[in-house]
Amino acid sequence: MNTTISSASSSTYQGVPAGRRKLADEAVEELCAAVFTSLRRKDQRERGRQYVRGLLGAEGRKSIRNIAQQLGAGAGATAAEQSLHHFIAASTWDWQPIRAALAQYLGQAAPLDVWVAQPMAIPKGGEHSVGAGHRFDPHRGQMFRGQQAFGMWFTSPGVVTPVGWRLFLGEEPEAAQTESYEGYEECAVTGVLDTLRESGLATRPVVLDIRDIATRATLNRFAEARVPVVGRISPEARLLVTDPRLPGFGAGTLAARDILQNVRGLRMPVQWAAPDAPGARRTSLVAAVRVMVPDPAPGRRREVLLFGEWESARRLPTQLWVTDMVRTDPGALVRMTKTAHRVSAAAGLSVQEIGLRDFSGRSLPGWHRHVTLASVAHAARCLEPVAPPVPARHSLVRRPRPQHPTLATR
DSSP states (O other): OHHHHHHHHHHHTTTSOHHHHHHHHHHHHHHHHHHTTTOOSHHHHHHHHHHHHHHHHOOSSOOHHHHHHTTOSTHHHHHHHHHHHIIIIIOOOOSHHHHHHHHHHHHHHSOOOEEEEEEEEEEOOSSOSTTOEEEEETTTTEEEEEEEEEEEEEEOSSOEEEEEEEEEOTTOHHHHHTTTTOOHHHHHHHHHHHHHHHHOOOOOOEEEEOTTSOHHHHHHHHHHTTOOEEEEOOTTOEEEEOOTTSTTTTSOOEEHHHHHHHTGGGOEEEEEEOTTSTTOEEEEEEEEEEEEOOOSSGGGOOEEEEEEEESSTTSOOSEEEEESOTTSOHHHHHHHHTHHHHHHHHHHHHHHHTOTTOOOSSOHHHHHHHHHHHHHHHHHHHTOOOOOOOOOGGGOOOOOOOSSTTGGGO
């Protein structure tokens, strides 16, 4: 058993300096030991570690076969493939405690800032993948054939990693057993709230894109759960101006973009850290106004803060958001929304390096187990300590000799 671990470990960080490789190996071991405690059997914990290391070390697509190649060759690889396939697709272990343990571990290592919920399109060509169908990719604004998943990302100043997942099943037979034929909107919101509840962490704001789901119903569900939310909305979303001093008051529902354009004289510059350029800062113009989301039930009507961001003073706002944190500074809210860009960048890298989208098969539990272990692998990569650089010989500066003979002896 130890031999297979060292085999996977040695190939996980090929080309990485020995000092950093040792630190990275220790980080993986520590994380796996912490999050796999719910696996009662030692062999299951071992398979979990092997799978995580395989995801980190396998070249190309992170299939079970390629992961098994990290553990041995020939007959050994075949046996490892069969064992890992059973562990992922046919075993009975529950992935939820591992996700909760991962969130708690991260919360201790890097205190949670905000949650970001983000959809992930998984193109699939055939009929042999659970949840595959004709789906909409909000990032590209087009239909595709494949799976639609929702990831719940833990974010802090130094860590961006997923900890929870939900797969949209539509009307597949699997939905009748697990997801209860939930719609797209319900799938997205339920995935977020379930992750927050099961994580055991203190409540923090959730940033998500609700342009393609019902704004009113989404805000109501978060309000009922007492979870603060910052949701990106469509420019055409209909809202009511509640401040009698502002244009549009008493005019009925107006498009969010028109409301913001009417108060563009209130715009203020806001600086924020560029997610794609470490150390760089950029500036946007921001305006905010209190509005109400129309609701046929008067008791459910509540004020929210509509705020918009302009990249150019002469153009329309490029991003529009609503939040129930009506007393929060708009500048702080804009900076909070930029976390979504960090998640998009991390998700793109994780798809390539960790294999978040690489599970194949019709097993819904198998899909959940794969993305759970891929999330552990992603977290391990985020938490890798950086070995201190060893100074080069030519960079050493010689200390000047004392000029006074008595100073040399002091």
